[in-house]
Amino acid sequence: MQEAIILVGGKGTRLRPLTNHTPKPLLGVAGTSFIRHQIAKLMDAGVTHVVFATSYLASLFEEEFKDFGESLDISYAVEEVPLGTGGAIRNAGRLLRGGPDDAVLVLNGDILSGLDLRAILGEHRRRAADVTLHLTRVPDPRAFGLVPTAEDGRVLSFLEKPRTAEEIVTDQINAGCYVFRRAVLDAIPGDREVSVEQETFPGLVATGHRVLGHITRGYWRDLGTPLAFVHGSADLVTGAATSPLVGPAGDALIHPTAVIDPGALVTGGSTIGPGAVIGPGAVVDRSIIGAGVTVGAGARLHDSVVDHDSTIGGDSLLRETVVGCHAHIGADNELPAQLRLSCGIRIPAQGVRVSGTATACSTVH
Ligand code: GDD
Ligand code: MG
Numbered sequence: 001m002q003e004a005i006i007l008v009g010g011k012g013t014r015l016r017p018l019t020n021h022t023p024k025p026l027l028g029v030a031g032t033s034f035i036r037h038q039i040a041k042l043m044d045a046g047v048t049h050v051v052f053a054t055s056y057l058a059s060l061f062e063e064e065f066k067d068f069g070e071s072l073d074i075s076y077a078v079e080e081v082p083l084g085t086g087g088a089i090r091n092a093g094r095l096l097r098g099g100p101d102d103a104v105l106v107l108n109g110d111i112l113s114g115l116d117l118r119a120i121l122g123e124h125r126r127r128a129a130d131v132t133l134h135l136t137r138v139p140d141p142r143a144f145g146l147v148p149t150a151e152d153g154r155v156l157s158f159l160e161k162p163r164t165a166e167e168i169v170t171d172q173i174n175a176g177c178y179v180f181r182r183a184v185l186d187a188i189p190g191d192r193e194v195s196v197e198q199e200t201f202p203g204l205v206a207t208g209h210r211v212l213g214h215i216t217r218g219y220w221r222d223l224g225t226p227l228a229f230v231h232g233s234a235d236l237v238t239g240a241a242t243s244p245l246v247g248p249a250g251d252a253l254i255h256p257t258a259v260i261d262p263g264a265l266v267t268g269g270s271t272i273g274p275g276a277v278i279g280p281g282a283v284v285d286r287s288i289i290g291a292g293v294t295v296g297a298g299a300r301l302h303d304s305v306v307d308h309d310s311t312i313g314g315d316s317l318l319r320e321t322v323v324g325c326h327a328h329i330g331a332d333n334e335l336p337a338q339l340r341l342s343c344g345i346r347i348p349a350q351g352v353r354v355s356g357t358a359t360a361c362s363t364v365h
Contacts, residue, residue: 002047002121003102005092006038008109009055009082014225017324017343018307023057024224025109026064028288030236030246031253031271033064034223037236038107040244043072045117047105051095053088055079086194093185100183108176112232112241114218115177123214124179127153130209131184131201134177136220144222145174145197149213158201172213174201175220184209226322226340230303234269234286252284261297279314296331313349 012024019027025035042050050072054061058078065074077092089106096104103124105117115134124132133155135147146159148170162168174197188200204211219241223232235241239249246253252266255273260266261280268286272278276289279297288305289295295306296314304321306312312323313331321335324343329335331349334356341347 001049001098001102002045002105003049003051003096003098004042004047004105004107005051005053005077005089005096006035006107006109007053007085007088008035008061009053009058009079009088010109011056012110012224015229015322017340018229018305018322020324020343021057023054023060026060027229028271028273028290029112029223029229029233030243031255031273032245034112035061035064035109037112037243037245038109039070039072041117042105042107043070044244045121047072047117049073049075049097051075051077051092053077053079053092055082055088082193083190084193084195086188086196086200087190087192089180089185089196089200090188090190090194093182093188094190096182098182100181100186102182104180104182104185106178106180106185108222110223111176111220112223112235113175113177113220114241115175115216115220117177120177120179120214124212127212128210129179129212130181131204131211132179132214133201133211134175135172135213135215136175137171137217138173138220139171141168141171141173145201146170147172147174147213149215153212153215155201155205155211155213157205158197160195160197172215175216176222226305226338227303227320230286230288230305233271233288237269237271240269255291258289264295273308290325307343 008025012019026033052061075095148156221232223229236246237253253271257274258272258276260278263280264278264282266284270284270287272289273291276293278295281298282295283300285302287301290308292309293306294311298315299312301318304318306323307325310323310327312329316333318335319337322340326344327341328346334353336354
């Protein structure tokens with residue numbers, strides 16, 4: 001029996017307002033909640049029991065999977081108070097069914113990767129490791145855990161989110177997927193907040209445990225920021241990243257109930273949700289359009305997410321924008337890039353412009 005723990009208790013603050021009502025792993029990516037892509041991948045790798053380590057909006061996970069008819073057992077380890085990543089792993093470990101030497105997969109709940117799970121499990125067993133960490137390389141490692149390794153793959157140190165230039169000793173980072181020997185996982189304190197990155201991994205390395213790196217160079221993305229989130233979704237649609245739940249690669253994934261005007265362009269791996277309406281001349285590029293959203297004629301959206309039941313007025317321009325649910329952006333707005341618009345916000349027509357001339361004053365003086 002292969003078991004896995006998925007850490008899904010974080011608040012997803014960098015993805016607000018999308019995460020105000022929905023935990024990050026339940027947000028829609030390429031037409032399905034992200035966690036379902038992860039679950040499908042785990043099942044393909046032979047996992048038969050998954051424990052969700054939940055905290056923030058915990059009940060929504062049970063709601064999502066209440067009718068899950070697949071051959072996978074799902075357990076829920078709910079933290080009343082978040083226990084940190086290490087505390088969460090230990091707490092979820094109470095619900096595992098295997099023995100002390102069994103290999104347990106542990107996954108961060110926001111990583112899209114091409115990692116071959118059977119390969120990391122095989123290497124962990126073959127090399128009789130205490131913990132095996134999936135490692136990858138990124139151009140800018142500052143937002144991650146730095147993990148230098150020796151020639152033989154042994155982890156030399158673990159430094160979470162380096163603060164100074166001197167601390168950046170490698171571009172090899174913790175990719176957020178681990179295999180633990182169960183006894184090692186059971187030894188993490190479970191009664192208080194523990195960071196697996198700041199406390200457990202450095203501690204295991206310092207005490208001479210067999211902590212190994214499984215280094216890959218394939219597709220990898222943490223979906224925790226708005227831009228990474230839309231790009232990850234688009235990569236699944238275009239086939240740059242794969243999931244058992246996404247069909248043949250294409251330019252866009254359009255729900256059968258969405259209505260796209262023949263004069264609109266939906267491209268770059270965009271996803272259009274149920275009941276959405278895209279008007280003539282509109283451009284939706286590498287973006288996620290939620291259920292019931294209306295995009296007016298001539299509006300242009302690039303690298304943006306629009307949550308359900310919002311309206312984007314005609315000829316408005318959005319770049320790298322996150323729009324909460326039930327928002328109304330009037331016509332002829334040109335929004336500065338990287339805005340996050342709260343749920344329910346209303347921006348009148350011609351309310352915001354960052355280039356060219358503002359429209360003539362319509363007020364009587
Ligand atoms: N149950 C539970 N309880 N889950 C938690 C808690 C908690 O207290 N805190 C965080 N999590 C979950 C989040 O939901 C997420 O799935 C995962 O743990 C990692 O948290 P993030 O907030 O996404 O961390 P990060 O992206 O800044 O850094 C982590 O991932 C990087 C790779 O993307 C670290 O593991 C880094 O070392 C790593 O490089
Ligand atoms: Mg993350």
